[in-house]
Every structure is written in C-alpha cells, then in structure tokens.
Amino acid sequence: MIDTESVTDLPRRVRADFPILGRRVDGRDLVYLDNAATTLKPRPVVDELTRYYTEVSANIHRGKHRLSETASADFEAVRRQVAHFAGVRGDEVVFTLNTTEALNLVASGLGLGSGDVVLVPFDGHHSNALPWRRHARARHIPVDGSGRVDLEAYEKLLRGRPRVVALSHCSNVTGVYAPVQKMATMAKEAGAVTVVDAAQSAPHGRLHFDDVDFFAFSAHKMLGPTGVGVLCGADGALSLLDPPNLGGGTVDWVDTERYQLRRPPHRLEAGTPNIGGVYGLGAAIAYLDRIGAAALAAHDRALARRQAAEALARPYLRVLGPVSPSADRSATISLAIRGVRNLREVARILSDSYGIMCRSGHMCAQPLVDSFTDNEVLRISAYLYNDEGQVARVFAALDEIVETVAAPA
Amino acid sequence: MAEYSVLQRRRPAFDADAFEGAVADFEFARARVPFFRREGREQGPARIDGPADWARVPLTRRADYRADFPRGVLARGRTLGEPGTLVQGSGGVGDDRVATAVRAVLLAARRAVTLAAHPPLRDAILGGASGRSARYTAPECSGVECASPYTPMERRTLGDGTLVLPSTPDPLAAPDALLGRAADELRAHAPAWLEADATALAFLLRRLAAAGREAPPVGAIVLTYTPATRVARRRIAEHCGPAVVAEAVTMSEFGWLAVECPRGLTHLNNRSYFVEPLAGGGRPAAPGELAEMVVTSVGDRLSPHIRYRTGDLYRVWDEPCPCGSDLPLCRFEGRSGTLLTVPGRPAPIGARDVDRAVGDCPELDVYQVSQHREDEVRVEYVPNVKDTRALEDGLVERLRALLGERVRLTASAVRYLPAGPDGRLRPCVSDLPVRPLDQERPA
Numbered sequence: 001m002i003d004t005e006s007v008t009d010l011p012r013r014v015r016a017d018f019p020i021l022g023r024r025v026d027g028r029d030l031v032y033l034d035n036a037a038t039t040l041k042p043r044p045v046v047d048e049l050t051r052y053y054t055e056v057s058a059n060i061h062r063g064k065h066r067l068s069e070t071a072s073a074d075f076e077a078v079r080r081q082v083a084h085f086a087g088v089r090g091d092e093v094v095f096t097l098n099t100t101e102a103l104n105l106v107a108s109g110l111g112l113g114s115g116d117v118v119l120v121p122f123d124g125h126h127s128n129a130l131p132w133r134r135h136a137r138a139r140h141i142p143v144d145g146s147g148r149v150d151l152e153a154y155e156k157l158l159r160g161r162p163r164v165v166a167l168s169h170c171s172n173v174t175g176v177y178a179p180v181q182k183m184a185t186m187a188k189e190a191g192a193v194t195v196v197d198a199a200q201s202a203p204h205g206r207l208h209f210d211d212v213d214f215f216a217f218s219a220h221k222m223l224g225p226t227g228v229g230v231l232c233g234a235d236g237a238l239s240l241l242d243p244p245n246l247g248g249g250t251v252d253w254v255d256t257e258r259y260q261l262r263r264p265p266h267r268l269e270a271g272t273p274n275i276g277g278v279y280g281l282g283a284a285i286a287y288l289d290r291i292g293a294a295a296l297a298a299h300d301r302a303l304a305r306r307q308a309a310e311a312l313a314r315p316y317l318r319v320l321g322p323v324s325p326s327a328d329r330s331a332t333i334s335l336a337i338r339g340v341r342n343l344r345e346v347a348r349i350l351s352d353s354y355g356i357m358c359r360s361g362h363m364c365a366q367p368l369v370d371s372f373t374d375n376e377v378l379r380i381s382a383y384l385y386n387d388e389g390q391v392a393r394v395f396a397a398l399d400e401i402v403e404t405v406a407a408p409a
Numbered sequence: 410m411a412e413y414s415v416l417q418r419r420r421p422a423f424d425a426d427a428f429e430g431a432v433a434d435f436e437f438a439r440a441r442v443p444f445f446r447r448e449g450r451e452q453g454p455a456r457i458d459g460p461a462d463w464a465r466v467p468l469t470r471r472a473d474y475r476a477d478f479p480r481g482v483l484a485r486g487r488t489l490g491e492p493g494t495l496v497q498g499s500g501g502v503g504d505d506r507v508a509t510a511v512r513a514v515l516l517a518a519r520r521a522v523t524l525a526a527h528p529p530l531r532d533a534i535l536g537g538a539s540g541r542s543a544r545y546t547a548p549e550c551s552g553v554e555c556a557s558p559y560t561p562m563e564r565r566t567l568g569d570g571t572l573v574l575p576s577t578p579d580p581l582a583a584p585d586a587l588l589g590r591a592a593d594e595l596r597a598h599a600p601a602w603l604e605a606d607a608t609a610l611a612f613l614l615r616r617l618a619a620a621g622r623e624a625p626p627v628g629a630i631v632l633t634y635t636p637a638t639r640v641a642r643r644r645i646a647e648h649c650g651p652a653v654v655a656e657a658v659t660m661s662e663f664g665w666l667a668v669e670c671p672r673g674l675t676h677l678n679n680r681s682y683f684v685e686p687l688a689g690g691g692r693p694a695a696p697g698e699l700a701e702m703v704v705t706s707v708g709d710r711l712s713p714h715i716r717y718r719t720g721d722l723y724r725v726w727d728e729p730c731p732c733g734s735d736l737p738l739c740r741f742e743g744r745s746g747t748l749l750t751v752p753g754r755p756a757p758i759g760a761r762d763v764d765r766a767v768g769d770c771p772e773l774d775v776y777q778v779s780q781h782r783e784d785e786v787r788v789e790y791v792p793n794v795k796d797t798r799a800l801e802d803g804l805v806e807r808l809r810a811l812l813g814e815r816v817r818l819t820a821s822a823v824r825y826l827p828a829g830p831d832g833r834l835r836p837c838v839s840d841l842p843v844r845p846l847d848q849e850r851p852a
Contacts, residue, residue, distance in 0.1 A: 066506060073578075073830045080579050080827030089825045090582030263584055290781060 010291070010299045011387040017042040017287075018385055028355030031390045036172045036200060036332045036381035037359055038220045041280075045223055048283035052276040059272055061249060075275055078282035079265075085285050086215070086232050087208035094231040094238065094265040095273050099199040100127035102216035102231035103166075105268065106195055107131035109241030116163040119154075119192075121178065122371075123147065123321075124168040126364045128197040132166055140367075141167075147174050147321030154183065158190040165192040169215075170200035173363045173379065174321025175304060175332030177201065184211040193240070200330060203383065204300045205293030213237040219277060224284035228277035231268075238264035245270035296384060303331035303382045303391060310395040311335060316402055320372045331391075332381040334363065336373045337398070339406035343378045346401055354397045356390075420693045421727035422679045422686060422737045423460075430707030431683030431715075432457045435466060437484070438713045444473065444481040445715065464691065468703060468716045471507060474662075478508040482712050494711065495568050497661040505831070509662045510712050513569050516664040519681040523657070523665040526676035526734040530668065533629035533653045534602045543572045543598055543627075545591060545613070546606040546634045547580065547832025562594055572598045578832030580609035581775065581791070581825050588616045595625040602629035604659070607637035608775055608834045611644040615774065624648040631668075632656045635833045636743060636760040639769040640776065658721070658741045662714060663704060667739055676736035677725060682707055685716070686725045686739075689848035696726045699742060699756060701846040720744050722759075722845065745842045747835055749780050752815040760837035766811040767836075772800045777826050778808070780839040786812055788820045797822045 015021050018040045023030050032040055052074075058067035060075045080090040096102040108131070112118070116136040120129045122143050132138045139157055142150045158165075165187035170177050184194045188211040195214045198207060202217035209215060214237055219228040233241070243250055243261065247270045253260040261267045288296065308323035311333060318336040322329070340346060347360040359379045362369045369377055380394055435457065438445040445452075453466040474482050479489055489496055493513045524531035534542075565573040574591040577583045591613060595603070603610075610632075614624055630645060630652050637656050645654055656675070658667040666684075667677045677684060686700035687693060694700030702721050706714045722742040730738050740761060742748060748757035763778050767788075776790035788808060792800055801820050809818055828834045 069506070073832075076578055076832075077827070077830045080582070083582070083825055084823070084827045087824055090579040090827060091577070091584055092582070263586065 010295060011385050014042070014291070015385050017044070019043060019046070021385060025355035026352070031354070031356040031386070031393060033356060033358040033380045033382055033386060033390070033394060035203070035221070035383035035386075036175075036363075036379060038226065039203065039223050039383055040385065041225070042223055042284075042287055044287055045225065045280045045283045049225060049276050049280045052279040056279075060275055061266075071275060074282070075273075075278050078278050078285075081282050081285050082230055083232075085207070085289070086202075086217075086230070088232045088234050091263070091265060092233055092235075092238060094233070094268045095278055096216070096229040096231050097227060097274070098220070098229035099197060099216045099218045100229075102214075102229045103127050103195065103197060104131045105231060105244060106214050106216075106233075106241065107135050108244050109268075110135075110164065110193065111242060112136040112163060117160055118164040118166060119157055119162045119187075120166045121149070121168040121171075121197075123149075123171040123174060123176070123178075123365065123368045124166070125172050125197060125199070126366070128166050128168055128195075129367075132164070136163065141165075143368075146324075147171075147176055148327075149178050149183070151179070151183075155186065158186060158192070161190060162187075162192050164195060165190075166195045166197070168197045168200075169206070170198075170204075170330050170332075171321065171365070171368075172200050172332065173334045173365045173368055173377070175200075175330040175334075175381070176321050177206070177328040177330065180212070181209060184209060187211070193237075200332065203288075203296075204330060205288065205296045209234075213240075219281040219284060222284055223287060225274075225277040225280035227274045228281050230281075233264070238268065241268060243267050243270065247271055249273075291384065299384055300331050300382075301329075303386060303388065304329040304333075306388045306391045307331060307333040307380060307382070310391060314395065314399070316406070317398075318373070320369070320377055330381075331383070331386075332379065334369075334377040334379045336375060336377055337402060337406070340402060341375055342405070343376045345405060346378055346398070349401050349405070350394065350397055354393075356394050356397060358394065421696045421725040422677055422684050422739070424679045424683070427680055427683040427707055428460065428463070431705035432463070434706050434709055434713040435715050437710060438715050441484040442482060442713065443485070444477045447481075466716050468691075468718050469714065470718050471662075471720070472504065474712075474714070474717075475506055475508045479510060479712075483510065484710060484712065487711050491711075507661045511662070511664070511709070512711050515709060515711075516569075519663065519678065520665040522681045523668050523676075523678040523736075526668050526670045526732070526736045527653075527655050529653045529671060530629055530631070530655045534631075541570050541572070541598060541600040542602050542604060543574055543595055543600040544604045545574045545576060545595075545610055546604075547578045547609070547828065548573075548576055562598070571604075572600065576609065579828045580606065580612050580832075580834055581828070583609075583612065583616075585616060585620065588613050589620075589622075592617055592622065592625055595627070600627065602631060603627045604631045604633055606634040606833060607632040607641040607645065607656075608635060608836075611641035611775070614644055614648040618648060627652050629653040629655075631659075633659045635835050636741070636747075636764065636837070638764050638767070638776070638836050640767070640773050643769050643771070644774075660719060660721075662717065662719075663706070666702075666704070667741060670730060670732040670734055672730065672732045674730050674732065675739050675741060676730065676734050677723070677739040679737055680707075686723055688845045691846065694725065694845075696728075697724050699724055699748075699843070699845050701844070703846075718846070722748070722843065743835070743837070745844050746839055747837050748843045749778070749786060749812070749837065749839050750783060750841045750843060751780075751786065751812050752783055753813045757843045758811065760835065762811060763808070763837045766807040767804060768807065770800060770804070772797075775826060775834070776804075776836060777834065778837050780841060783841060784815060785817045786819075788818070789823045789826060790820070791824065791826060792822050 058071045060072045083090045112135040118132040118136040120138045122140040144150045198215045198217045203222035220226040250267045251259045316338045320334040343360040350356040451467045454462045497509045656669040683705040685703040688700045702719045724740045726738045742759035772794045774791040778788045
C-alpha cells in the first residue's frame with residue numbers, strides 16, 4: 001500500500017498498487033499516458049467493488065434487512081466522503097452516471113429557454129457545450145492566441161447578463177487551468193448561475209470553489225470506476241433543478257393524484273444507482289486522500305513542466321496552448337506534428353511498438369482543435385503513476401516514429 | 410465476603426451486591442435461555458463460588474445476541490409482545506448492528522440509579538411535569554425514509570413515549586426544512602428532557618439562530634451517542650440557558666450506564682449491572698487503565714446479558730468524587746477507532762484529551778481530529794471567522810503539545826465534516842484499532 005513519505009518518488013511508491021501496470025505489451029512495460037480519458041484502477045478500488053458484489057450486493061434505501069442497511073450506510077458514507085473531498089456538504093452531492101450526465105442535468109433542469117444566453121468555454125469539452133446549446137443560446141468565452149482565457153472579452157460578454165456561465169476548470173486538450181475562481185466571482189457579480197466542469201482538475205485534488213453554484217466530475221478520471229459521476233450543487237443550488245427523471249428513490253409520498261418530491265439530492269437520483277461504482281469511488285478518494293492533495297498537485301506540475309520542456313526541444317512539434325513556465329498547466333499536452341497527417345497511425349505505433357498508450361483525435365473539443373490545426377492532435381496525459389522517465393520515453397519514441405512516418409520535406 | 414472487600418480495593422467499580430445479582434442472572438440464563446444451554450457452547454464452571462470462578466464464565470458478544478435473536482436469547486416462554494417490552498435496535502450497521510429486548514421498567518430503574526450521581530438532572534427527568542422525552546440524533550437506519558420530514562410524529566414515537574425527532578444521517582448536512590421541523594416538533598411535544606447528540610444539536614441551534622428562531626424550551630438535555638465537545642456544549646449553553654445539561658453514556662442493550670455529575674466528572678452505574686473493566690487477556694484493569702467494559706445484567710428475567718463485551722472503552726478510578734456520589738468515577742473513552750495511537754505515547758489518546766487541548770474556541774463551530782497512520786494526525790475544523798490564522802496556530806500549538814513532536818500534524822479549515830457510517834460525527838477518529846481486552850496478557 002502507498003507510503004506518503006516522499007512527494008518526489010510518488011510513482012515508484014504507488015505503481016505496485018495498480019495490477020494492470022504489471023501487464024506486458026508484447027514484451028514491453030505498459031506506459032499509460034491516456035489519463036485525461038480515463039485512469040487506471042488501484043487494487044483498493046478493485047477490491048472495494050468486489051467487496052460490494054461479494055459481501056453486500058443489496059439495493060440501497062429500500063429495506064431494513066442487514067445487507068440493505070449496510071449498502072445504504074456505505075453508499076451514504078461515500079456521499080459524505082465525496083462532499084468532504086469537494087468542499088461541499090453531504091446533501092449537496094448527487095451521484096450521476098458521469099460528468100456529462102451531471103452537466104446535462106443542470107442544463108436541462110434550470111428551465112432555460114431559447115432567449116437565455118449561456119456563456120460556454122471555447123476550450124471546453126463537448127459535454128460542457130452541447131447541453132447548453134440544446135437548451136439556450138450559447139456564446140463562446142474566447143481564448144487568446146496562447147490558449148489562455150481572454151478575460152477582457154469575457155468581461156464584455158458578461159455585460160450581456162447571461163443566465164448561466166459554464167466554465168472548464170482544466171482543459172482536457174491543453175491541460176491549462178482556467179482562472180475559474182476569478183471568473184466565477186465575475187459571473188456571480190453579473191447575476192449568472194455558475195457551473196464548472198471539474199472532470200480534469202478533480203483527479204489532482206484541485207476543487208473547493210467559491211461563487212460556483214454547480215460543479216461536476218467523474219470517478220473514472222480519478223482512479224475510480226466508470227459509470228459514476230458527481231454533481232455538486234452548493235448552497236441550495238440543487239433545489240433549482242427540475243428532476244429529469246422521476247420514479248423510485250425520488251419521492252417521499254405518492255397517491256393517485258399527487259406526489260411529494262424527496263429533498264435534494266435524492267430527488268435527482270432516480271432508480272437504482274451504480275452502487276458498486278459508488279463503493280469504488282469511496283475507495284478511490286480514500287486512496288487519493290492518503291497521498292494528499294499537495295503531493296498530487298506537486299507531481300502534476302512536475303510532469304507538466306517536463307512535458308513542456310520535451311515538446312519545446314523538438315522543432316517538429318507544435319503545442320496547443322501555453323507552455324511557458326508561468327502557465328498553470330496540468331500534465332496534459334496536445335501536439336501537432338509537422339509533416340505528419342495521420343496521427344492515428346502515430347498513436348497506434350506508440351501503442352504496439354513501444355507499449356505507450358496515448359490518444360489521437362479531436363478530444364471532444366473539436367472547435368478548439370480546429371482553430372489550431374486542420375488535423376487531429378496527439379494527446380499525452382500523465383497521472384500519479386507516471387514519472388518523468390516515461391514522459392521522456394514517449395518523446396524519444398516520437399523522434400523515432402516521426403523519422404519514418406513524416407512526409408518528405 | 411472478606412474476599413470482596415479485598416477486591417473492592419483492587420478493582421475499581423467492583424460491587425458485591427451486583428456481583429451476586431450477576432451470578433443469579435447467569436444461573437437463570439443457564440437454566441432458561443436457549444443460547445446459554447446450546448450444545449457445543451462452552452458452559453463455564455458448574456458452580457460460581459466467587460470471582461475466580463466468575464472469570465471462567467465465557468464472554469459474550471453483540472453478534473451472539475444478534476444471531477440468536479429473539480428465540481435463542483429470550484428466556485423460555487417469554488415473547489417480544491409482552492406489555493412493557495422494548496425491542497431495541499441501534500444506529501450500528503453490519504457487525505455493529507444491535508438486536509435486543511428489555512423490559513421498560515428495568516430500563517427506568519437503571520436510569521434512576523445512574524441519575525443519583527446528578528440530582529438536578531434526576532429531578533428534571535424524573536420529576537418533569539410531562540414525563541415525556543425526545544431524542545435527536547442520526548436516524549437508526551441510514552435510509553432516507555427515516556430522515557424524511559414527511560414522516561408523521563406518531564410513527565417516530567417509541568413504546569415508552571419518546572419522540573424521535575426527524576434528522577439526517579449526516580448532521581452537518583441537515584437541510585433547513587428538516588431542522589425547522591425538528592424544532593417545531595420539539596416545541597409541540599414539550600418533553601421534560603431531550604436526549605441528543607451534542608454535535609447534531611449544536612448544529613440545529615446554530616441554524617435556528619441564523620434563521621432568527623429561538624430554541625424550543627427544554628428542562629434538561631442529556632448529551633449522549635458521541636463525546637460532547639466543549640465547542641458544542643458552549644453553543645448548547647448559549648441557546649438553552651436554563652436547561653440542566655449533562656453528558657451520559659447509554660447503550661441500546663442496557664440503557665443508562667454512566668452520567669456526568671454536577672462537577673463535570675462521570676460516574677459509572679455499578680449497582681444495576683455487574684461491570685468489569687477488563688484489560689489485556691481478560692485481566693481486571695487497574696485504576697485509570699484503559700479497559701473494555703464487560704457488563705452483566707442484574708435482575709433481567711427476559712433476556713439476561715452475561716459477561717457481555719460492550720466494545721466501549723473506559724478508565725475507572727477508585728477515588729471519591731467531590732460531588733459526594735458513591736458511584737465510581739470513570740471516563741468513557743469511546744470505542745476502538747476513536748482513540749489516537751501516537752509514537753512516544755504509551756497510552757492511546759482519547760477524545761476527552763483531544764477536546765481539552767482544542768478547548769472552547771468561540772471561533773470554532775465543529776472539528777474532527779483524524780489519524781490514518783501512526784505518525785500522521787490531521788485536524789479539520791469549521792470556523793465561524795474569515796481569518797483563521799490565529800485560530801489555526803493556536804489549535805496546532807495545543808494539539809502539538811498533546812501529541813508530541815513525532816507526529817506530522819496538519820490543520821485545515823473546511824466547510825463541512827462528514828459523519829461516520831452510523832451517521833454520527835465524532836471529534837476523534839482513527840484507522841488504528843485499540844482493543845485492550847484483545848491484547849495478550851503481559852508476561
């Protein structure tokens with residue numbers, strides 16, 4: 001199990017906890033650098049999922065028998081654990097399927113109309129743009145030439161009194177942290193409801209917001225299972241939402257004519273949830289908590305610096321977003337390769353010939369990627385089990401690959 | 410009986426009459442209660458002639474009573490449906506789940522004996538005009554149904570007339586509607602006394618005050634379920650001024666076991682039960698030594714408990730208290746998982762020591778000290794001031810003095826602190842178990 005003695009050798013200390021890292025890919029060590037898509041699962045998370053299915057397995061909130069009470073108590077204990085992790089109260093946490101569902105729940109639940117303006121981040125994920133576009137008139141918060149949010153333009157947009165301001169804490173493409181605290185305060189002063197996509201920042205322990213009404217993140221991006229997301233609605237914000245689904249678990253009382261909705265968060269969790277997944281999320285948070293937010297953040301920054309340095313040292317690479325030492329970045333970097341059109345092939349070679357897993361594509365942020373290149377990008381995203389040696393290894397592999405796949409100059 | 414007087418000097422809390430009563434309960438159990446007659450179960454000595462024989466009587470556990478409930482643990486011919494029988498559950502889940510039945514009259518008698526240590530509280534409870542009581546703590550089950558403000562009062566009124574106020578399994582996340590409902594019901598029920606979790610009650614009072622509402626009048630408040638912190642007690646005193654407030658230790662299985670006297674010291678009821686504070690290997694604990702309390706009922710002819718491991722940790726002393734009560738002095742230290750074990754300190758540190766170090770900080774609403782590793786302790790607190798620097802520096806300094814230099818101590822201000830799986834927020838929690846009775850007997 002993890003030892004928190006030292007920050008600098010975090011990967012060495014945690015790797016043994018991840019069973020999949022013992023796997024070999026055609027005789028090579030597995031290097032997993034697609035963490036912005038999803039993260040690997042440590043043994044305590046796998047064990048906790050197994051514990052639920054082998055020792056508990058009952059439904060929640062539906063019985064007095066021992067297994068059901070155990071399931072209910074454990075499920076609600078994870079809700080409180082999540083609240084503590086996120087800096088909100090226990091009744092301000094809704095379990096969803098993922099971040100996407102959480103953001104859709106807010107976009108559909110606020111009663112928006114076609115006359116309402118919602119500001120959305122230009123460097124945001126599709127999940128923080130399309131739901132708003134469906135329910136209201138979306139306006140992009142632009143980024144400047146270096147990929148940073150253009151605060152001047154943002155301030156002008158706020159003068160239009162948007163009903164909602166949706167922000168991305170950390171871009172899943174550039175890895176850049178937006179100044180969400182400042183932006184949320186500005187939005188509140190303009191009278192907007194504020195929503196933050198925290199899917200990429202939660203894994204690094206960077207939550208705890210002021211002036212943010214809603215924020216969402218996913219378990220699977222922070223060592224937890226797939227199929228569990230979290231929506232936090234601070235200071236009564238959850239009661240603003242019209243539940244999209246009704247049924248079991250959402251009501252206190254029903255007769256043939258009327259029904260009484262249960263208090264938030266339960267009214268927003270219709271039907272049997274992913275109970276096992278919530279158990280796993282609890283184990284993931286406990287695991288991250290033992291490492292500590294400061295250690296996670298320090299490691300993230302160190303890897304981000306190394307990624308930037310390696311990329312800048314290679315003239316054949318173009319980096320999407322700022323890489324200067326002052327940039328507040330996560331260890332996620334997206335690259336275009338001069339002279340290489342087929343980045344899917346590069347990703348495939350990295351996987352099959354080097355054992356390095358990273359992603360190519362538009363990263364569910366096509367407007368941003370299209371503004372940078374007429375092609376896809378290659379994304380390298382690291383997490384706590386990756387070390388600087390692995391970051392160097394992927395760039396060294398790119399050197400070799402590019403030599404063979406680049407079009408002649 | 411000469412042997413007893415020697416024992417009374419050696420063993421704090423030993424009471425000769427209670428011992429004889431316990432022996433009678435044991436003989437009764439062996440004759441009439443199926444669990445104690447079960448084939449294959451160790452029966453203990455054929456005859457109890459004194460404490461040495463008694464020490465060979467097998468200990469029982471919560472699981473024994475739960476697994477055999479009710480058929481195996483009720484005396485032959487008795488049923489749960491008899492008038493005056495209370496069937497008790499508890500907020501525990503899994504292995505902590507309690508299933509027990511007890512006669513209401515026996516509970517009342519035990520309470521009266523315990524209350525002798527606090528005459529003003531006794532007068533408020535036993536002499537209260539309404540005779541009614543109310544309870545405010547996490548619901549017994551974690552299901553949201555229990556917390557619903559739409560549950561009618563009648564469905565939350567127990568057989569002895571106690572109204573269980575609506576609550577949530579997470580005191581610091583109770584919504585305002587539920588808090589308002591609890592306050593309204595408390596006013597309507599007008600109990601003579603309220604039994605409450607101190608942290609949950611303090612939160613309720615804070616929120617009522619924030620909403621400009623007055624606390625409903627209550628004659629007496631008994632703080633139980635979790636250790637009452639000074640911070641919570643200050644808040645309760647501020648809002649419930651004239652009420653008699655005292656801390657008590659109660660158990661679903663037995664009722665009242667201990668109560669705080671007017672001097673603020675806790676007294677153990679060693680008359681209604683035969684109590685045995687046991688340390689390593691089942692050895693009787695020395696005065697002041699951390700021990701698990703093992704309890705045998707006295708006069709229970711429905712479902713006697715014999716050498717029952719409560720899981721609760723105490724220290725018991727044999728010195729007199731300035732209050733004049735002859736019930737022995739004790740300190741309830743919580744359960745395994747609520748004491749800190751730190752390097753350089755031979756004895757675990759309990760919530761009382763931690764609370765003394767934290768002190769009565771007016772800038773603090775609630776706190777929790779937690780330990781995941783032996784050399785790492787964290788204090789998290791909900792402040793009621795914006796600038797927390799002085800508050801935090803003071804907290805760290807005082808806790809550092811308590812914990813020593815070999816512990817990495819971190820402090821952080823938070824908005825919220827989560828309750829444990831049973832819905833209760835304890836001031837001190839640890840992942841390192843402390844089980845004095847399970848330790849090997851010293852060589």
